[in-house]
Amino acid sequence: MxxxxxxxxxxxxxxxxxxxxxxxxxxxxxxxxxxxxxxxxxxxxxxxxxxxxxxxxxxxxxxxxxxxxxxxxxxxxxxxxxxxxxxxxxxxxxxxxxxxxxxxxxxxxxxxxxxxxxxxxxxxxxxxxxxxxxxxxxxxxxxxxxxxxxxxxxxxxxxxxxxxxxxxxxxxxxxxxxxxxxxxxxxxxxxxxxxxxxxxxxxxxxxxxxxxxxxxxxxxxxxxxxxxxxVADFLGYENFLSQSDGSLLTVRPEHLRVSAAGLEPSTAGLTVSAVVRESVYRGVDHIVTMTAADATGTPITLVSTTRRDTLTADAGFLPGDLVVAQARDHEIVRLSADN
Structure with missing residues (x-):
């Protein structure tokens, strides 16, 4: 250079x-x-x-x-x-x-x-x-x-x-x-x-x-x-989950998929049970905000953004619904413990 x-x-x-x-x-x-x-x-x-x-x-x-x-x-x-x-x-x-x-x-x-x-x-x-x-x-x-x-x-x-x-x-x-x-x-x-x-x-x-x-x-x-x-937060990563080993996982909203509890597909990577707090339709996409707990038991907020053309039939979530939020392994960013 x-x-x-x-x-x-x-x-x-x-x-x-x-x-x-x-x-x-x-x-x-x-x-x-x-x-x-x-x-x-x-x-x-x-x-x-x-x-x-x-x-x-x-x-x-x-x-x-x-x-x-x-x-x-x-x-x-x-x-x-x-x-x-x-x-x-x-x-x-x-x-x-x-x-x-x-x-x-x-x-x-x-x-x-x-x-x-x-x-x-x-x-x-x-x-x-x-x-x-x-x-x-x-x-x-x-x-x-x-x-x-x-x-x-x-x-x-x-x-x-x-x-x-x-x-x-x-x-x-x-x-x-x-x-x-x-x-x-x-x-x-x-x-x-x-x-x-x-x-x-x-x-x-x-x-x-x-x-x-x-x-x-x-x-x-x-x-x-x-x-x-x-850096992750500044670039739009909204989901942060502390792990029992002290590390931190983060997933972008567009990579976090939401399914009704009991109907979730089998995926490797991250799986978190959550409760829907808000579900908002924005024309081209749908935003679901959820309350959950990370691996340390700390309450966290999760946000999922899904394009309307990829929504499943069970995606009409209401506040209070029990859901499962998932991300594939390659969509998860692992941040070290000192960050």
Whole structure:
């Protein structure tokens, strides 16, 4: 793996508050890396340290193999897109995209060529003479991307870039950013709290909590084999069952099948007797919430989500019904005792 950037023992503290603690992380060149986690986990602080807006309290940051720990932002050759887009309202789309090039004293003809090439890349060449206020949110986001890419940055940093868009535009922009990254070969670091966004867009996911990295890996690896309960919970695993040996089992709601007591099919893996607490129809699926006890006798809540087209005839459960919840062995994730 060729590293575009690397954090070695990086810590960032504010008085007694530790925002990032002993971070060791490599950003692979030409890939899209996502920093994922809840608010306050340290992901934005990590991005801003990489951008040069924050100097670490300890540790080293290298960019393209050179020490950049105390290098000012303008010396790092990084492109950045903020949550608010940060476009200049008095400038045209073309002038916004060309702003960084002008600062770098790129000749006018060459600057115009690069501006139009990057606007064409994001599909907005026809709006070059418009002002930002005349654009939709998605179009403004594309202009911000074009501006960041125009300077040919070593890395493109995206700080929650889709959070201000509606759901439909968010999905559309995920594909756009992935396409642009693929066509340009840029190294991209994306900060998000949205697990679907991270799973869809990432080459590498970095899940963070309280300033520490909980797990790093390809989306499919992290999703199917979460390292601990925090990662599993954050990625949508809702059923957690303690075992007598101190370990923990977890099963995703869509993998937990529910049958009336006495009618359950024979399956290897997990079998738990439960009582239905709530049964909710949602059109495409059916959610059954149950009360049960794990192997230690601790009361737990189980949730099963079943698609309507796979429901059995006995699936019209009512509160108070006795049922059996089951999962096959390969659908069960086993978490170690210290997680």
């Amino acid at each position: 060729t590293s575009a950037a690397e954090f070695t023992g990086v810590t960032q503290s504010y008085g007694d508050t530790v925002a990032v603690e002993n971070l060791n992380l490599e950003i692979e060149e030409g890939k899209l890396t996502t920093l994922l986690g809840p608010s306050g986990c340290g992901k934005t602080t990590t991005l801003r340290m990489l951008a040069g807006y924050i100097t670490p309290s300890a540790g080293t940051i290298t960019i393209n193999g050179a020490d950049a720990t105390r290098l000012p932002p303008e010396k790092r050759n990084l492109g950045m897109v903020f949550q608010s887009y940060a476009l200049f309202p008095h400038l045209t789309v073309a002038d916004n995209v060309g702003f960084g090039l002008k600062l770098r004293k790129v000749p006018t003809d060459k600057r115009r060529e690069l501006v139009m090439a990057n606007l064409d890349l994001v599909g907005l060449a026809h709006l070059a003479d418009r002002k930002p206020k005349a654009l939709s949110g998605g179009q403004q986001q594309r202009v911000a991307l074009a501006r960041a890419i125009a300077i040919s940055p070593s890395l493109l940093l995206l700080d929650e870039p889709l959070s201000n868009l509606d759901a439909r535009l968010r999905v559309q922009m995920r594909s756009e950013i992935r396409r642009i990254q693929g066509e340009t070969g840029l190294t991209v670091v994306l900060v998000t709290h949205d697990q679907e966004e991270a799973l869809e867009m990432s080459d590498t996911m970095v899940v963070m909590r309280a300033g520490k990295v909980m797990q790093t890996g390809a989306p499919a690896t992290v999703f199917t084999a979460p390292a601990n309960r925090f």
